[in-house]
Amino acid sequence: MVGNQVSLKIRQGFILVFLLIVAMPILFVSIGNAYRASLIEATQKTLEAHLYSIISEVEYTEQGVQMPRSILAPELNRVTSDTYAMIYSNNEQVWHSESALNVDFKPDLFNTETGTSDFRMVTFKGRKYWQLSLTGILSSLDETIEARFIVVKSNEGILRLMEGFKETSINWMLIMGVVITALMIIGFFWSSRPLHRLDKEIKAIESGDSTRIKGSYPIELQTIKADLNLLLDSQQRQKERYRASLSDLAHALKTPLAVLKSSPLAQDSDAQEQLDRINVMIEHQLKRAATGASDTWKKQTLIKPVAESIFNAMSKVYRDKNIEFSIDVNDKHFFLGDKTDLMELLGNLIDNACKACDGHVALTVKQVKKRLTLTIDDNGPGVPKEKRELLLQRGTRLDSYESGHGVGMAIVADLVNGYHGMLTISDSPLGGARFELEFDYQETT
Known part of the structure; x- marks a missing residue:
């Protein structure tokens, strides 16, 4: 019961770690997208500020479009800047900023309504730029022209900021993931300590070392x-x-x-x-x-030592028959019950087999997870089919038959019923009778 709860907590812990592993990349991508969107929005606002600064300083005279030598936006005055400004009229460039002096760039001249701005990404010679354009009217005393104001910023600046952000985010995500995972593991083991203590106390009761649960536990x-x-x-x-x-x-x-x-x-x-x-x-x-009869809390009794002890005794009792004993059981096979009861079960059945056999008795033990099967075979005359059901009934014995089976069968039947097991009788491959005991501990533990 407690072991199942611990296993459930372990599964829940793995699920939380798995969700964390899935959630962290999703969170990383989401934050990255949000940061990129904020950089693009900031770029647009910066270009708008430069654009309105240019509009505020431009003049149109008989000599054409006039701009101060040094404009208010410092980025547009630096030759090494990645931000450029231009003014076009009739699809001809009539002015450009100092920053665009040595730049080979031709903007896309989109058709827009007068007074309407347009912000978009454009590509020129394989490189990407963010372009903000606005069409306006310039007038002098004698003439009015339509002018297009264009401010451009290279996308490489945004890419550099994104790379830096990604590197920083990955480092912090890894740190957060390790810290959160460590905290979850510590929290799991801390919270499961009472369950482990309770599980140990229950096992102590099962092994007969204790009779009550005495530890102090959370509410x-x-x-x-x-x-x-x-x-x-x-x-x-x-x-x-x-x-x-x-x-x-x-x-x-x-x-x-x-x-x-x-x-x-x-x-x-x-x-x-x-x-x-x-x-x-x-x-x-x-x-x-x-x-003490049979206990609900049963300890594990290793089968091999008990079986070897019984075969050793039977070899002395039936020395005159020269019986060949075969035993197939490994050191880990166990019976979930009292050692005395196991000796009663095997002792009676093996004794019956020795009486009935013609020189060969075999014990085979199989245990798959919590299902135990004990099989006793002999090469005697066997048990007649019409007598098998009768033999399993309480108070019936077959000592009067030549087979010799039946001695102590009432004891065996009582013990098998007490342990919620099943006893079946069939023909043995050795030629005699087969007695098979099955115990399913899934239902009793």
Whole structure:
């Protein structure tokens, strides 16, 4: 549960980082476009100021268009300037600024109405310029002419400013991206610390090292902590009641069972067999009561050591049969439950297989994610199909059959049901019976 929340936070963190990576370039492009638009607008206003300055200083006399030697706009007086001014009349240039003295540039003479200005980008000999033109009327005492005032600024200045802006923006964007990412990572790990602590406490409970959640947590997790502790307390109380009731019942049955076993009625072999079976069941339930029955919080029990221990014992018990034991399990396969219960499961099934086999018993373990499969095969006569369902029913045994399967099956069935598993019986590739146990921990963890 807590692990899922941590995984969710990790995914959310990656999504935020991804959005940041996507958003930063978009923000960069948007700011760049806005800055370029502001530079163009500033260029237009600058050219308008130069244009109106020229108009205010121009005079038209009998000698033609007259301008002062030095005009008010200093940019137009410098030879090295990238801003030029010209006056055209009848498509002929009648004046140009000092800055256009050594410049080979011919403006586009667009047709515009008198008094109307025109601002646009023009291209001359592969280079781009911003051009502002205005058509006006100049008059002297005897004559009136139409004049076109043109102010031009090279686009290279804007490009240089844009390059500088881009370089600065990229540097700051990178710095901001690193800082924001670092802050997000620090914030994520800081905010997920309580979840990690809670996850560790839950794992300690699962492993049996603790019985309650004791840590101090933020208010958001206080409700989860209280609910989990209530669940643990309720489970403990139920376990104690189950243990006490089971122990009392088993002890109550042992006395009358002992009397029955010593009575003349028990001399009958069938009766003695049933009494022995009852005694085995009582001993098993007493042992389960002593070990605390089954727990909701189960620890991981490695399967290989338990299986090897059982096979070692069976090789001694059935030494006369010279059984070949095969085991296919790796060191990481685990059973999510009590070690005693695992020994009961494997011990009963392997013991049955040894009784029924003709010299070969095999155990195969497969674990994919949280699905565990335990398979016990033998090369005996097998279990008849019509008896398989009957064998899985509580209280049924097949000891009277030559196969020998069925001893302890009630114990196995109880444990499998207690762990929400599934037991199936089928034909084995070895020629005998196959007992397959399946446990799906997805639903129990």
